[in-house]
Amino acid sequence: MTFSAHAIVIMGISGCGKTTLGKGLAEATGYRFVEGDDLHTAENVARMSAGIxxxxDDRWPWLERIAEELKTAREGDGxxxxxxxxxYAYRQLLRTRSGGPILFVFPKLSADIVRARLRNRPNHYMPPSLVDSQMATLELPRPDEHVLTIDGDADPARCVDLVMSYLSTVPETPRPTFSHI
Incomplete structure (x- = not known):
């Protein structure tokens, strides 16, 4: 891998495949996988479980915890x-507080597909009723951000292969580009 990022953040709304892709990429890169949902406070989980x-104000402390986790990632310990x-502001916080380059990967999906996935996902606190609020909050990556957008409905193994292929071809200093696969 030639990309010098010490961290990869899989971003997007709940149900877009962040965990599945993240685990696959962690295995492929040898990096440690961290489930961001596990860093939410009990209060945040209770709010989301209740459909709120x-x-x-709820998200900033959570994002700070994620930034601290990213900060601990060192070369060879990504x-x-x-x-x-x-x-955008959330991504900027993670970029500035992490202490190094981050590759953001965005598995993009329609709200309808995400709702269907959430209805079929057992044992998770995020109800399908919050998809609309997440879609309303989502700010698509700007052209000047270093975000790799992929088809979130593609086969997970194919998504991992696409990201790994991208990682093997990007320069060591990340360019501020928007890529769409």
């Missing part, structure tokens, strides 16, 4: 983290 959308990172 999180506010920025991280793949699942984190919605829905807004």
């Amino acid at each position: 959308a999180l506010t920025d 991280r793949v983290v699942s984190c919605s990172a829905l807004r």
